[in-house]
Amino acid sequence: MAVPTIQRETSPARPPTSRLLLWLRKQGPRVGRPFFAVVLSILIGSIVILISSPGSFGDRLTTISDAYTALWAGSFGDGFSLSNTLVKVTPLIFASLSVAISFRAGLFNIGAAGQIVVGAMAADILALKATTWPGWLLVPSMILISMLAGGLWGAIVGFLKAWRGAHEVVTTIMLNWIAFYVTDYFIDGPFTAPGGVNQTNALPLQARLPRITDIYNATLGQFLPKADPYMYLVDVGFLIALLALGVYWFISKRTTFGYEIRVLGENPKAAVYAGIPTKRNILLVMAIAGAFAGLGGALHLMGQFPYQMVATTSRVDTTGFDAIGASLLGMNTSIGILLGSLLFGGLRSASPLMQASGISGDIVLVLEALILFCMASEFLPALRRVLPDWLRIMPARAASPATATPAPLPVEESGEEVLQEASTKKAGDDGTSLKEE
Amino acid sequence: MFFQALLQVLSSSNTWQNALQFAALLLLPALGGVISERSGVVNIGMEGMMLIGAFTGVYVAVNTNNVWMGLICAIICGGLISLIHAVVSINFKANQVISGIAINIIALGLTSYLLFVLTPEHQGFPQLAASLRIPTPNWGPLADIPFLGAVLFQQNLIFYLALLILVGIHLLLFRTNIGLRIRAVGEHPQAADTAGVNVRLIRYWCVVGSGLLSGLAGAFLSLGIVGIFNANMTAGRGFIAMAAVIFGKYTPLGAAGACLIFGLGEALSYSVSLQGAGIDSNLIGTIPYLLTLIALVGFVGRTVAPAADGAPYEPGSE
Numbered sequence: 001m002a003v004p005t006i007q008r009e010t011s012p013a014r015p016p017t018s019r020l021l022l023w024l025r026k027q028g029p030r031v032g033r034p035f036f037a038v039v040l041s042i043l044i045g046s047i048v049i050l051i052s053s054p055g056s057f058g059d060r061l062t063t064i065s066d067a068y069t070a071l072w073a074g075s076f077g078d079g080f081s082l083s084n085t086l087v088k089v090t091p092l093i094f095a096s097l098s099v100a101i102s103f104r105a106g107l108f109n110i111g112a113a114g115q116i117v118v119g120a121m122a123a124d125i126l127a128l129k130a131t132t133w134p135g136w137l138l139v140p141s142m143i144l145i146s147m148l149a150g151g152l153w154g155a156i157v158g159f160l161k162a163w164r165g166a167h168e169v170v171t172t173i174m175l176n177w178i179a180f181y182v183t184d185y186f187i188d189g190p191f192t193a194p195g196g197v198n199q200t201n202a203l204p205l206q207a208r209l210p211r212i213t214d215i216y217n218a219t220l221g222q223f224l225p226k227a228d229p230y231m232y233l234v235d236v237g238f239l240i241a242l243l244a245l246g247v248y249w250f251i252s253k254r255t256t257f258g259y260e261i262r263v264l265g266e267n268p269k270a271a272v273y274a275g276i277p278t279k280r281n282i283l284l285v286m287a288i289a290g291a292f293a294g295l296g297g298a299l300h301l302m303g304q305f306p307y308q309m310v311a312t313t314s315r316v317d318t319t320g321f322d323a324i325g326a327s328l329l330g331m332n333t334s335i336g337i338l339l340g341s342l343l344f345g346g347l348r349s350a351s352p353l354m355q356a357s358g359i360s361g362d363i364v365l366v367l368e369a370l371i372l373f374c375m376a377s378e379f380l381p382a383l384r385r386v387l388p389d390w391l392r393i394m395p396a397r398a399a400s401p402a403t404a405t406p407a408p409l410p411v412e413e414s415g416e417e418v419l420q421e422a423s424t425k426k427a428g429d430d431g432t433s434l435k436e437e
Numbered sequence: 438m439f440f441q442a443l444l445q446v447l448s449s450s451n452t453w454q455n456a457l458q459f460a461a462l463l464l465l466p467a468l469g470g471v472i473s474e475r476s477g478v479v480n481i482g483m484e485g486m487m488l489i490g491a492f493t494g495v496y497v498a499v500n501t502n503n504v505w506m507g508l509i510c511a512i513i514c515g516g517l518i519s520l521i522h523a524v525v526s527i528n529f530k531a532n533q534v535i536s537g538i539a540i541n542i543i544a545l546g547l548t549s550y551l552l553f554v555l556t557p558e559h560q561g562f563p564q565l566a567a568s569l570r571i572p573t574p575n576w577g578p579l580a581d582i583p584f585l586g587a588v589l590f591q592q593n594l595i596f597y598l599a600l601l602i603l604v605g606i607h608l609l610l611f612r613t614n615i616g617l618r619i620r621a622v623g624e625h626p627q628a629a630d631t632a633g634v635n636v637r638l639i640r641y642w643c644v645v646g647s648g649l650l651s652g653l654a655g656a657f658l659s660l661g662i663v664g665i666f667n668a669n670m671t672a673g674r675g676f677i678a679m680a681a682v683i684f685g686k687y688t689p690l691g692a693a694g695a696c697l698i699f700g701l702g703e704a705l706s707y708s709v710s711l712q713g714a715g716i717d718s719n720l721i722g723t724i725p726y727l728l729t730l731i732a733l734v735g736f737v738g739r740t741v742a743p744a745a746d747g748a749p750y751e752p753g754s755e
Binding site: 048052053054108110160164166167169170171173174175177178181182184185188189318321324328355360362363364365366368369370372373375376377378 | 479481521525526529530531532534535536538539540541542543545546547549550551553554555559668673676679680683717719720722723726727729730733734742
């Protein structure tokens with residue numbers, strides 16, 4: 001509520017501060033919506049616990065505080081939890097990049113789950129077939145083949161979208177389930193481990209990624225106190241994920257291709273007029289998306305879980321769906337994706353620990369869904385309309401849904417509609433912000 | 438060898454009985470999907486709505502000791518959860534796909550959480566007694582007809598209800614004024630609005646209708662077929678139903694045909710003798726999705742969604 005007042009006082013007098021405030025004012029809405037989403041979901045989550053838990057009112061309040069304490073302790077509370085969270089965050093970053101880069105192009109990729117599985121499966125099959133290869137050959141080959149396989153899986157979606165007009169939401173859902181079933185076939189069939197435990201044989205030792213603590217102990221740990229590698233499980237896959245975030249930033253902000261897909265996402269018709277090769281770019285962006293997710297699946301397999309059991313029909317892994325939340329929450333920016341992945345990874349990693357303290361960890365799914373609802377819909381603008389004037393913290397620009405969701409779902413032959421909607425929204429936004437100023 | 442086994446399985450009445458049962462289970466959410474998509478609201482939350490129905494059915498049936506109460510509450514709760522989707526995507530103009538995903542996640546989370554909180558010792562529900570399950574009506578001598586008796590006249594009550602609903606929704610969509618309005622709202626909401634149709638109201642009813650039907654399907658699964666509730670017991674059936682909607686070209690009868698094919702696929706994947714002949718049940722599981730992809734690509738007559746499907750409607754927009 002204070003921000004606009006301060007700005008009015010300072011903006012003419014002190015230019016440097018005003019530039020900072022202007023920047024804040026520009027960034028405020030982008031942060032405001034995710035912040036609002038998280039706070040609201042925590043509030044509603046508390047209400048769900050309040051209603052459903054047994055005991056007196058006081059007991060219930062205790063349960064709520066226990067739940068959130070356990071959530072914090074289990075996600076970021078100490079080094080051990082933080083390390084476990086980072087383990088969950090690693091594949092989530094890759095999957096979110098897959099979702100985000102397609103969002104940029106106006107494509108709704110809910111196929112990250114399938115792409116992860118396909119990438120992990122390809123790497124697994126290679127490692128189990130080529131057990132005699134040395135590590136320096138095997139690990140890069142696994143990384144490469146996982147990106148190829150994931151990329152191919154994504155490219156199918158791009159091809160069907162660009163040349164046959166098949167909606168990517170539908171094709172990705174179908175391809176997810178095909179990926180799950182085919183993986184199950186490989187796990188239960190040709191590559192099953194003896195004993196029938198729904199997993200493959202373990203990866204050969206030279207195919208596994210070292211933990212960060214192993215590297216630390218081998219280098220700095222020679223001089224400083226050593227870290228316990230069984231305490232901190234996070235592997236170098238996390239570092240590769242950070243690198244991938246940089247690659248994503250570079251692609252989307254510093255290359256022609258990145259510019260082209262952003263034009264494609266924000267105004268498909270303009271992209272066509274500008275002579276941007278739309279079809280080729282759709283194919284390419286889906287292939288890159290698939291490669292990101294496939295790599296994530298393979299690294300998770302190589303770093304953490306040397307048995308291919310990442311996501312199958314019998315054991316649904318939600319990384320692919322968490323990724324949608326993470327990239328929505330992060331507004332498709334690199335830093336936002338990192339933060340969103342940390343949040344959702346933290347929720348995931350705390351969930352089993354909450355179970356241990358007597359609160360069902362499944363409540364984190366409810367929190368996640370509530371965040372999705374808030375990010376997807378225009379609660380915040382609607383709320384602002386209802387709120388009295390003095391409570392209007394955020395400038396009206398926060399209303400623009402274009403920053404949150406890539407575009408209204410591309411419908412068949414909807415280029416015109418998208419164009420018109422975008423222009424009407426722009427006009428509306430400008431109008432309101434002018435009014436406030 | 439393989440064809441012999443396939444022939445043997447296909448000639449068994451047991452296979453067809455299972456196939457029709459699974460088909461009816463898919464048909465209910467698929468019909469819901471048809472009306473929802475026809476009215477212009479993308480619904481990929483049917484999986485979650487089914488799960489809510491399945492949970493509510495068992496919870497209420499166990500606690501009131503009455504299967505019918507369970508059934509009714511399952512339908513109502515399916516409708517309530519779909520109301521969230523309706524409010525968020527119609528009033529708050531949310532991206533309907535994200536809202537659908539959120540419905541699926543919240544249903545999975547809520548049912549698993551409540552299964553933990555609401556059952557004694559956090560152990561889940563026991564297997565339901567026969568009196569707490571939806572009965573199979575007795576057709577008397579009809580049930581003794583050699584092949585057809587087992588296939589058609591020994592089915593669960595909901596199976597026959599699903600057939601009635603199929604006919605009802607087909608007539609509703611294509612033979613009534615309301616159906617014309619639903620289709621108009623999905624194809625060209627601005628024109629419908631100009632003609633005096635309440636676009637939002639129609640969409641509300643269609644989304645809630647899909648929730649009611651999905652809730653019914655969930656109860657059919659937990660109270661009728663399986664007799665227990667497990668976490669995530671729908672196992673992707675809501676998505677197969679969605680595939681059936683598309684494969685059936687967004688028509689009730691087409692969706693029913695697709696459900697029959699997919700139901701037969703599921704029945705075959707459970708058949709032991711086929712597995713003996715070297716056909717993996719996992720690979721059979723991919724059939725519905727592969728067929729739908731082929732239908733989308735359009736080698737055999739392309740599937741086209743309603744024109745305004747997925748686009749939120751703003752009164753006064755062009």
